[in-house]
Amino acid sequence: MLQRNLPKSAAQAEPPVTVKQLLDPAAKIAIIAVAGLAFVAALHFGRTLLLPVSMAVVIGLMFGPYADRLEKLGMRPAASAVMVVFTFLLLIAAVGGAFAVPLSEWSRKLPVIWERIRETVGEWQGVVETAAAIGDQVSNLGEEEGGVTVKVDEGNPAKQIAFLAPELMAQLVVFLASLYFFVSSRHGIRVLILRLCLTRRLRWRMAHVFKDVEGLVSRYLVSITLINMTLGAVVASAMYLVGVPSPLLWGLLATVLNYAIYIGPAAMALILLGVGFATFTEPGWILAPMVVYLCINLTEAQFVTPHVLGQQLTMNPFLVFLAVLFWLWVWGPAGGFVAVPFLIIMTAILGTVFPAPPQHQRKNPASG
Numbered sequence: 001m002l003q004r005n006l007p008k009s010a011a012q013a014e015p016p017v018t019v020k021q022l023l024d025p026a027a028k029i030a031i032i033a034v035a036g037l038a039f040v041a042a043l044h045f046g047r048t049l050l051l052p053v054s055m056a057v058v059i060g061l062m063f064g065p066y067a068d069r070l071e072k073l074g075m076r077p078a079a080s081a082v083m084v085v086f087t088f089l090l091l092i093a094a095v096g097g098a099f100a101v102p103l104s105e106w107s108r109k110l111p112v113i114w115e116r117i118r119e120t121v122g123e124w125q126g127v128v129e130t131a132a133a134i135g136d137q138v139s140n141l142g143e144e145e146g147g148v149t150v151k152v153d154e155g156n157p158a159k160q161i162a163f164l165a166p167e168l169m170a171q172l173v174v175f176l177a178s179l180y181f182f183v184s185s186r187h188g189i190r191v192l193i194l195r196l197c198l199t200r201r202l203r204w205r206m207a208h209v210f211k212d213v214e215g216l217v218s219r220y221l222v223s224i225t226l227i228n229m230t231l232g233a234v235v236a237s238a239m240y241l242v243g244v245p246s247p248l249l250w251g252l253l254a255t256v257l258n259y260a261i262y263i264g265p266a267a268m269a270l271i272l273l274g275v276g277f278a279t280f281t282e283p284g285w286i287l288a289p290m291v292v293y294l295c296i297n298l299t300e301a302q303f304v305t306p307h308v309l310g311q312q313l314t315m316n317p318f319l320v321f322l323a324v325l326f327w328l329w330v331w332g333p334a335g336g337f338v339a340v341p342f343l344i345i346m347t348a349i350l351g352t353v354f355p356a357p358p359q360h361q362r363k364n365p366a367s368g
Helices: 019-045 047-062 064-072 077-107 110-124 127-144 157-184 186-196 200-242 247-257 263-279 283-309 317-331 333-353
Strands: none
Touching (some): 047 157, 047 317, 064 077, 064 200, 186 200, 247 263, 317 333
């Protein structure tokens, strides 16, 4: 009765917002932020174990169709997994053998390359010498005034390699074991996860997730491998025409480094800059190997790769860049290799769980 006598605006007025209603969204955001930080910390501190396992999963997805063909021929999953591991080791050994002899020759030229770079930089500008003179003056001033001298121990590279060797060997063993067990038990893993799905619709979606993930990752890695091999052949031919020694070495190196998006081509450009210093004397020719490679890589990245992969595997370049930066920050150079496959896996999962609505839906005339 009292509410009828109140004005309309007062009757429809919303209740005041309480402190609890204000803190609930902030608490949820804080929980999500803490969980995200914990997840990133777990990835970083557990990289010794998580990195080889993740690499094995990505390589296993790439060789999944190869293992399926072997199993269709009557081979058991355990035997097909052994063949996958053996094939992968054979490919790594072939690549390592192709690198061994040319790299041993060019490793002897590293002091010459470094000296040439120093001479050229000294001719172009005297900034380095000026900075060194200022550093000597500051050092002498500190010694005269009784300042504390700081000595930096760079360490022995041989000791560092010996220290890291057990960890690298352990990661290699974990990688090979994970690759074998993932390939041999991939069907069992799929069946186990599908059994955990309680509804028929959820099982249908998870089955599509497995199919899309394996198909997209395998297609991406196989396509990128063919593109990189073609890129390597073009780079080797271009280096031969420019007059760079060991053109096959640089073509093979371009093939391998192109797997790491953004980082690999940048490293290859710097390497070819050093090769230009070691091979030529004129400034224009010194830059020629790097410029030629950058032109080839730009053509591949902007025209060839989008055309070969098609719209199904074309992703937002900004998301790819962020993914590469994140995994490089978490796992180092190896993270650049798994960044795009992980992004493809997440895209396939989200695309299946949250399907996009049709772009052109025609209205049913019968519905009025």
